[in-house]
Amino acid sequence: MPQTRAESAELAAAGEPASPTPDWAGKLTADVPQPVVLRAAPALSAPLVGMLKRGDKVALTVCDAEVLWCQTEDEAWLLAYMVDGLPLDLPILDKPGLTVKNAKVAPTPTEEPSTPPTATPAPTLPPLALLLPTPTPAPVTIEATVKEKANLREGPGTTYAVAGSAGLGEQILLAGQTADGAWYKLANGAWIAAFLIDAPASQPPVVAPEAAGQAEDISLLEALSGAATAEAPAPPDVAPVATATNDTATNNAGGEQPETDQTSS
Numbered sequence: 001m002p003q004t005r006a007e008s009a010e011l012a013a014a015g016e017p018a019s020p021t022p023d024w025a026g027k028l029t030a031d032v033p034q035p036v037v038l039r040a041a042p043a044l045s046a047p048l049v050g051m052l053k054r055g056d057k058v059a060l061t062v063c064d065a066e067v068l069w070c071q072t073e074d075e076a077w078l079l080a081y082m083v084d085g086l087p088l089d090l091p092i093l094d095k096p097g098l099t100v101k102n103a104k105v106a107p108t109p110t111e112e113p114s115t116p117p118t119a120t121p122a123p124t125l126p127p128l129a130l131l132l133p134t135p136t137p138a139p140v141t142i143e144a145t146v147k148e149k150a151n152l153r154e155g156p157g158t159t160y161a162v163a164g165s166a167g168l169g170e171q172i173l174l175a176g177q178t179a180d181g182a183w184y185k186l187a188n189g190a191w192i193a194a195f196l197i198d199a200p201a202s203q204p205p206v207v208a209p210e211a212a213g214q215a216e217d218i219s220l221l222e223a224l225s226g227a228a229t230a231e232a233p234a235p236p237d238v239a240p241v242a243t244a245t246n247d248t249a250t251n252n253a254g255g256e257q258p259e260t261d262q263t264s265s
Helices: 005-014 220-231 244-254
Strands: 028-031 036-039 048-052 057-063 069-072 077-079 142-145 150-153 162-166 171-177 183-186 191-193
Touching: none
Parallel strands: none
Antiparallel strands: 028 057, 036 048, 036 077, 057 069, 069 077, 142 171, 150 162, 150 191, 171 183, 183 191
């Protein structure tokens, strides 16, 4: 609360205002922009002990915990907001409403009993490493050279569909192999027979083929021929001419040649 006009007028008429110490070296000072009442203790009910006039400077020693009252070097108290340039490094009392040991007697406030609040335990945070995504290691690939033109398959075997081809001398990247080492898996997911490439400098890890659809590797001509045979009407019952030459040709025409994974150049 600000001081009353009656108090300011009474002090001004009663005597000389408090004179600041002229030597301010090493002291914590503030400027007085208006008449300021000095009291014996940090309370409005404390006796008046002096007054500062506008333009004065005052040396301060301590402030209460609320920084509402500050004590001068003459052990008088003033309201902190009545002065300008309050030093930021002023000592602060650790109990609000109480004064330092040598302050004048002031009414002691009655402290109300209070139950200290129950401390809430801080939540336990997981380590930062568990919050970050686990990096996926880059697959290890090994370079190899194709030694003859070959088919690439969708799986490790000639029963898988053709997924492309590789030319003579082409560089490919191996990412895995079957347990028996007969097939290599490429970095692009296709497979190639081991005998169609030069032995790599090191062996890739054993990987299991995907359980993708396995398809018979038959040519378009064979598929069309099979469909045409199934749809054609049965020929008249004519006795075949039994010759050794025709039987051999028929057997060769209907026989199935063993398949390799080499392609014609």
